[in-house]
Amino acid sequence: MATPAERMVAEQLVPHGVTDERVLNAMRSIPREEFLSGSARRHAYEDRALAIDCGQTISQPLVVALMTQAVNLQPDDSALEVGTGSGYQAAVLARLCRHIVTVELEPALAESAAATLRRLGFDNLEVAVGDGSLGWPELAPYDVILVACAATSLPAALVHQLADGGRLVIPIQIAGDQPQDLRLYTRHADEVTYRSLFPVLFVPLRTG
Numbered sequence: 099m100a101t102p103a104e105r106m107v108a109e110q111l112v113p114h115g116v117t118d119e120r121v122l123n124a125m126r127s128i129p130r131e132e133f134l135s136g137s138a139r140r141h142a143y144e145d146r147a148l149a150i151d152c153g154q155t156i157s158q159p160l161v162v163a164l165m166t167q168a169v170n171l172q173p174d175d176s177a178l179e180v181g182t183g184s185g186y187q188a189a190v191l192a193r194l195c196r197h198i199v200t201v202e203l204e205p206a207l208a209e210s211a212a213a214t215l216r217r218l219g220f221d222n223l224e225v226a227v228g229d230g231s232l233g234w235p236e237l238a239p240y241d242v243i244l245v246a247c248a249a250t251s252l253p254a255a256l257v258h259q260l261a262d263g264g265r266l267v268i269p270i271q272i273a274g275d276q277p278q279d280l281r282l283y284t285r286h287a288d289e290v291t292y293r294s295l296f297p298v299l300f301v302p303l304r305t306g
């Protein structure tokens with residue numbers, strides 16, 4: 099019998115353009131309910147974003163999968179995530195690369211995500227508290243940067259911390275009343291280019 103995570107992959111991800119087997123396997127294997135609390139747990143495998151603490155959200159599984167697929171993580175890569183939230187996206191990234199640091203502005207969220215990830219045995223991952231729009235210079239450069247909150251423009255610090263050949267995915271809020279444009283930036287030497295992936299709705303990147 100298929101597990102709820104296996105059903106989620108078969109019904110929500112495979113039919114909607116997620117083809118990377120590594121991403122599909124990671125999402126089959128990670129218990130999403132562990133990243134939720136209270137009544138949200140019973141909705142863990144539904145095709146939508148869910149509320150977590152501090153007025154934030156855990157992204158829809160399909161969005162997690164498509165963002166992860168877009169950055170094409172390699173086993174030797176190091177990665178940075180901005181916006182840890184529940185820690186679920188960080189767990190998916192951690193399964194696919196050598197090391198990841200994830201930065202969260204809200205100490206309470208960072209603490210609870212770190213506890214969940216430790217309990218599940220992730221040991222190639224660090225949760226840091228801070229303003230992720232400044233990146234995390236200590237461990238830069240990163241082959242992959244994934245921003246899980248919406249910015250009005252690409253933060254300069256993140257570009258500086260992206261390795262040559264690196265990939266960065268970020269929702270950009272172009273107009274206040276419209277969905278954000280999810281963009282995949284790539285860096286080659288000093289040249290940074292992007293393509294638009296699809297419209298998304300993320301909570302805003304806050305500074306300070």
Ligand code: SAH
Nearest residue numbers: 156181183184186187203229230246303304
């Ligand atoms: N990736 C998460 C969902 C992120 S929701 C998951 O899988 O559950 C976006 C998160 O970004 C929120 O937790 C919010 O507190 C955080 N955030 C907002 N602005 C931030 C900033 N400047 N630096 C770090 N985190 C930030």
